[in-house]
Amino acid sequence: MSTAIVWFRRDLRLADNPALESAADRHDKLVLLYIEAESATEPWSAGAASRWWLHHSLERFDADLAKLGQSLTLKRGPALQCLRECLAESGADAVYWNRMYDPAARQRDARIKEELRGDGIAVESFAANLLFEPWQIRTGKGGPFRVFTPFWRACQRQAEIAEPLPAPASLPSRPDSSVKSVTLDALNLMPEIGWYDGLARMWQPGEHAAHARLADFCDTALANYADGREVPSVAGTSRLSPHLHFGEISPRSVWHRVGQHSLLQRSQPGAEAFLREIGWREFAHHVLFHYPHTPDQPLNSKYADFPWRENHGDLLSAWQRGRTGFPIVDAGMRELWHTGWMHNRVRMIVASLLVKNLRVPWTAGAGWFWDTLVDADLANNTLGWQWAAGCGADAAPYFRIFNPVRQGEKFDPDGSYVRSWIPELADLPDRWIHKPWEAPDRVRPDPDLYPAPVVDLATSRKAALEALARLKKYGSG
Ligand SMILES: Cc1cc2nc3c(=O)[nH]c(=O)nc-3n(C[C@H](O)[C@H](O)[C@H](O)COP(=O)(O)OP(=O)(O)OC[C@H]3O[C@@H](n4cnc5c(N)ncnc54)[C@H](O)[C@@H]3O)c2cc1C
Structure with missing residues (x-):
């Protein structure tokens, strides 16, 4: 009788889960383990909104496992210690997991693999959360890519992407010995303050919800995705990002579902544009894998000495609270606070205002x-932030500064996105919806209700360009 542990991390799903499938094929008994080991991924341990998601994702996954007569074992503490404890309790002699690619997780996993193998335990890891392993795609000279288009071309020259594995119809049961598990509440994932009500209204974590969301997106928005993805007031994108992050759905499942749909429904241009965005996700992981310092340091080292504004605390706080006086920016920041998500176009606009103006x-x-x-x-x-700041892979040049008024007029022409998040501006005529400070007194919002702009766009743009010029003159690169 052989027993194995499947260590779940960011692969909280039954379908297309190669670690689970291999362990289920080869062993009679399985322990399905999740470890909350915050310190292992510091300083990037999950933020408040992600912890809210994780709590519910674990809850749903456990309910799905219960239908197959299984359950999640939850432990809290350093990962190696928890794994050893679980091995001793269950009598397992093998551990399976799907790979993660964040620098801290990679280091931790390599160390754990070595230690457990030293203990005589079989350890196997699998590719499950990307279409291509980050080391698989190489430039002609054998190095990593720093520009998206040639990276994506190189991906497309690879062999066909394998079909996703089906969800198992049954699973080996838990071992008879008692394996200790803490309760979900004991993981302390739920934030203390109740700001997350808005998250609960907008999202349903879990594998079923992820597949339902993808099916709905294919039926309603895929065909028009190339244009629809730029309009923040409509549901023109998939909103799969948290499901993909937590591995509730695999990129292979997304790839094949979208491919089939596009063949049947002739939504080819929309599908191509959408799969290209899945390609950006691959690119982001490729860049982080090869340049693991980039969460804190610019990829382009010349920008390390950029002269940021001193004493910027009040400006940062106005931006965080959605009170900069620029409606498209404030709408985005309020959408983020209330729903835990922001439209991609608006992410670019708010990021540009913060780092440039x-x-x-x-x-x-x-x-x-x-x-x-x-x-x-x-x-x-x-990748997104370094792109906006002009210092990362395939980044927008620093001197290209988004004008939030023009961006608003182009992508939210009737102001419906702004009005949905800023009720103070509900009655402002379209003409001034993206520049309320220019509206005549009779319609201009009371500055106590909605603030005047925190910076002048022309002056702050000039100051940003001067800062760039100083960097070029005195910088190291
Ligand atoms: C400043 C900034 C910060 C960002 N931070 C994150 C983040 O923390 N997490 C995150 O998932 N995305 C991030 N993005 C990328 C992008 O905004 C989101 O992936 C997208 O808005 C998610 O919505 P969606 O699922 O409806 O996307 P869709 O348009 O439906 O795209 C499908 C999937 O492709 C991937 N994708 C789409 N655009 C990008 C992109 N530009 N880069 C990498 N992958 C992409 C995502 O996994 C997304 O779910 C950031 C972008 C910017 C400009």
């Missing part, structure tokens, strides 16, 4: 997103 370091913005996004993901967040 306000000259607040991009790491401060990345930190706020980390705490408040339900899809906070070290690879995607780092």
Whole structure:
């Protein structure tokens, strides 16, 4: 009789789970383990919104396992210690997991693999959370890519992406010996303050909800995705990002579902544009894998000495609270606070205002997103912020500064997105909805209700360009 442990991390799903499938094929008894080991991923342990998601995701996963006569074993503490405890309690002699790619998790996993093998335990890890392993895609010279388009072309030259594995119809049972588990509440994942009611209204974590969301997206928005993805007032994107982050659905499942749908429904351009975004997710993981210092340091080292604004605390706080006086920015920041998510176009606009017009370091913005996004993901967040700051892979040049008024007029022309998040501006005519400070007195909102802009756009743009010029003159790169 052989027993194995499957260590779940960011793969909280039954379908297309190669670690689970291999362990179930080869062993008579299984312990399905989740370890809450915060310190292992510091300083990037999960933020408040992610912890809310994780709590519910674990709850749903356990309910799905119960239908197969299994359950999750939960432990809290350093991962190696918890694994050893579980091995001793269950008599297991093998551990399986699906790979993670964040720098701290990689280091931890390599150490655990070595230690457990030293104890005589069989350890096997699997590729499950990306379409391509980050080391698999190489430039002609054998190095990593720093530009998306050639990276994506190189991905497309790889062999066909394997079909996802089906969810198991049955699973080996738990061992007869008693394996200690703490309760879900004892993991202390739920934030103390009740701000998360809005998250609960918008999201349903879990594998079933992820597949339902993908099916709904294919039926309603995929065909028009290429254009629809730019309009924040409509549900034109998939909102799969937290499900993908927690591994409730695999990128292979997304790839094949979208491919089949596009063949049947002739939604080819939408499908191509959408799968390209899945490609950006691959690229973000590729860059983080090869440049593990980038969550804190710019990829382009020349920007390490960028002259950020001193004493920027009040500006950062106005940005966080959605009170900068720029409606499209404030709407985005309020959407983030209330739902744990923000539209991609608006993420780019709010990030540009913060790092360029306000000259607040991009790491401060990345930190706020980390705490408040339900899809906070070290690879995607780092790439997004370094892109906005002009210092990362395939980044927008620093001198290209988004004008939030023009961006608002282009992507939210009737102001419906702004009005849905800023009730103070509900009655402002369209003409001034993205620049209320120019509205005549009779319709301009009371500044006590909605603030005047925290910076002048033209002056702050000039100051940002001067800062860039100083960096070029005195910088190291
Ligand atoms: C400053 C900034 C910070 C960001 N932080 C994160 C983050 O922490 N987590 C996160 O998942 N995404 C992040 N993004 C990328 C992007 O905004 C989100 O992935 C997207 O808005 C999620 O919504 P969706 O699932 O509806 O996307 P869709 O348009 O439906 O795209 C499908 C999937 O592709 C991936 N994807 C889409 N765009 C990108 C992108 N630009 N980079 C990498 N992957 C992408 C996501 O997994 C997404 O779920 C950030 C972007 C910026 C500009």
